[in-house]
Amino acid sequence: MGPNALKTIGHSNLQIETFLDILYHHHINCIIDLRSSPYSRYNPQFNRETLKTDLEINEIEYIFMGDRLGARYEDKKLIFDNGKVDFDKVKDLPSFIAGIESLINKTNTGLTISLMCAEKNPFYCHRFVLISRALTGKNIDIKHILSDKSTASQEELEEKLLNKYTDKSPQMFLFEPVKSRTELLDSAYKKHNMHIGHI
Secondary structure, rough: OOOOEEHHHHHHHOOOOHHHHHHOOOOOOEEEEEOOOOOOOOOHHHHHHHHHHHHOOOOOOOEEEHHHHOOOOOOOOOOOOOOOOOOHHOOOHHHHHHHHHHHHHHHHOOOOOOEEOOOOOOHOOHHHHHHHHHHHHOOOOEEEEEOOOEEEEEHHHHHHHHHHHOOHHHHHHHHHOOOOOOHHHHHHHHHHHHOOOOO
């Protein structure tokens, strides 16, 4: 990866040995934990202190940033009527902006970094919809590590997003003004956010 590149990964219910094997495959030597609550009743191997120890034994740095870049918020001003967190409002929070700047600075340290959350599929995680979107706007290249060790780019997931939420029927083109790709993508992100935003 280049100096302005990051990867992401979801730990899901992997065994720690499998998780480490994936990190080795991608030469990851720094994990940045994006989870608001870095604990799991069902996967205790990913509890914050346990994971930090196992990573550092294997010479992988662990950094917790879930306090600034997590997906869970209780402030009602940040919540949609359906109870989901509005990521468009989160991205303007001073704490979030500071977290993104910290990530960008970390890319210049020579480490091979992966952002980590719990969700296996990046498409359904805030690491794609919120964090990576903010980073690509700052010219950071994002690759999402998948369960088979392959990767998907942010652009590939955005195409999936457009295909899922963009109406391609003839009526759309007859009765609505033509929208740019940016406008369509903004709308798709918003719709997806309404489905996956945590509370």
